[in-house]
Amino acid sequence: MPQKSLFSSFVLPLVLLLAGIFAIWLGVDYNDKRNTYIQTTAVITNIYEEHYDDSTDYEVTVTYTIEDQQYTTILGEYITGFYVGEEIQIFYNPHDPTDVIADSLFLLWVYWVLGGLMLLASVFMSLRLIIPLILFSREGKANKMYE
DSSP, X not given: OOOOOHIIIIIHHHHHHHHHHHHHHHHHHHHHHHHHSEEEEEEEEEEEEEEOSSOEEEEEEEEEEETTEEEEEEXXXXXXXXXXXXXXXXXXXXXXXXXXXXXXXXXXXXXXXXHHHHHHHHHHHHHHHHHHHHHHHHHHHHHHHTO
């Protein structure tokens, strides 16, 4: 039986398991906010871009009005195609109107699909390790019974 590295045998499945659980938790949290926050229309007032060697981070500022009071806050998500002046749907926390999320079913599905795929990969990688251990341990016990 070929020797497997500690990384591929234990570390990678554990990392995938934890990342999958975290992604699914993010999806559940996002869905909970969509169900408890109040939907309104906001206008994108600024998109700040910060460039790195191999990536770009975006900070989206939105303005919206609730009960005749105007709020300006940073939106936690950037969706490709956003532009300054665009009207978008957001959800805001009724107890803290500056706590907002974008109205995006795409983000919800990304969290759940990626989380599920990472969990499945973790399970299959773990089974690839566990099944041979079970088979070899049973084989060893069977050989001892006939000695």
